Amino acid sequence: MFDIGVPELLLILVIGLIFFGPGKLPELGRAIGKSINEFKKETNKEKDVTDENKSFAETTIIDVKEEKKK
Numbered sequence: 001m002f003d004i005g006v007p008e009l010l011l012i013l014v015i016g017l018i019f020f021g022p023g024k025l026p027e028l029g030r031a032i033g034k035s036i037n038e039f040k041k042e043t044n045k046e047k048d049v050t051d052e053n054k055s056f057a058e059t060t061i062i063d064v065k066e067e068k069k070k
Contacts, residue, residue, distance in 0.1 A: 016028070
């Protein structure tokens with residue numbers, strides 16, 4: 001997706017060490033990981049709701065078409 005390779009990751013790590021220090025880096029990594037997980041969960045919930053609404057709409061359209069034929 002972002003095409004980040006090993007050199008880029010090392011650069012990000014070095015910059016993180018400079019700005020936050022070695023003590024804060026694991027804590028920062030955990031916080032970022034939790035945030036990403038929460039974002040993914042919420043995105044999946046929204047996708048599920050969208051899929052349910054789409055399925056309901058398709059079923060309703062089929063029902064209307066069947067009633068129209070009668």
